[in-house]
Amino acid sequence: MDVAGKVAIVTGGAGGIGAAIARRLVAADAKVLIVDLDADRVAATAEEINAAHPGTVASAGGDASDSATIAEWIAQAESTFGPVALYFANAGIGGAPGLDLSDEQWDQVIDINLLAHVRAARALVPAWEERGEGYFVSTASAAGLLTQIGSAGYSVTKHAAVGFAEWMSITYGDKGIRTSCLCPMGVDTKLLHPDEGAEDAIGKLMQSAVETAGRVLTPEQVADDVLAAIADERFLILPHPEVLDMYRHKGADYDRWLSGMRRYQKSLLDAVNG
Template identity: 45%
Template sequence: MTGVDLSGKGVVVTGAGRGIGRAIADLFATRGARVVVNDLDAEAAGSVAREVGGHAVPGDAASEAGVEALIAAARDAVGEVDVFCANAGIAGAGDVTTGEDRWAEMLDVNVMAHVRAARLLVPGWVERGDGRFVVTASAAGLLTSLGSVQYAVTKHAAVAFAEWLAATYGDRGLAVHCICPQGVNTRMLANAGSRRGILTRDTALEPEQVAGALWDAMTAGEFLVLPHPQVRDYTVRRAAEHERWLAGMRKLQRRLDHPDPEEQ
């Protein structure tokens, strides 16, 4: 796909009932796209679809059957799917003692949902030489996520999958973008508990700012979308001085384990 002319393009945004997904759906609709709004919350999906003049397709966007149904319904609503925004994700605290069911759930939503959508869409895009896949990952996928090993691991996997798509199909018509913000004023951040202070140390952004950063990256033809620009510096430091970076993470972990009452 050359440029970022979305006029008449079919766009699917998962997890679009609120937060970042909602902001992306709204922005793309203003750019002339025919937007399919997906969310598990049918009421929220319908509300956003009405606001943006799009089509609500509520339901599961993670399971194999759910992804197949979503893409089929999207094609019925807008014709060909030109852009797929794999935005739906889940978070939550967890450590090495967390059970298999939670691991499976987070892998399903945060990683396999992307894989399943790409499996259905990428071959056709490559054949016609035109398509765009957007992954909403996290700065946790470039760094880590203290307090949630499942989130850290699955977001790293989401980044890795997006990178692989870009490396493999980037010269065959597929544009790939990977969004890696820190704290964003969404329900997920509100439920972050003691980790909220770490996530917002560089200021929490509004979802619309994240959507704007995505648009800027699309315009520039850039893979990595960093709404918090300082994440680039953190990532460079992590690669260049890994031991020092890990020492800093341990220091932050100690703050989580023994919080200062004055910071509460």
């Protein structure tokens, strides 16, 4: 898809990958509604982008997993810029490590990392089918193709996000609706480096696993790959190409891969524990 002249919504757009995608979109002559739970921060990001590209970005606060909020965002984008052609389901959370997630925390991570995608697609796909065009971009993670050491909630929901994106592509790909799934490893965002830091042993393990698995990319590097994939209408976006080799090794011998991951986890634990 050529994004020039198109209208997009980007969730988690106050910073990180979401803000970087928004900047790349407006540089390519798209119009963007950036949304985030932090309304003040996303408004400041919109103001900064509009200073360089006047009139290209609007902003809104709200919960990306709430159906009513998603409907409001779509209405705002359409009244401000026109019909929404692209939706970036980019908002995500990590969650507590191991089996320490309460039922309420499981509900939250499933809502944000998976059901937010489902609810956005439910709101957008009927109109996209009528127009014969639409583009859904799911921010999953390499954890959705491999796994995430330490974090059950993150790993499980990112696997589910990949599965939903696959289903979207299969179900609607012949109807003019394209789907891409972004699966990076380490990216220099607040999700990797939360303000409070990782104080517990398993939290440190999770952070160490990401930082030692490969290069930590900037959000701008990832956004460049996202826009290139949209231009090519390519499903899998791998800013870390080595993920594909890891994925092939996993599928070729699952038990060997699991054994290797256990050894890797032990080495990380030994390093964390000194």
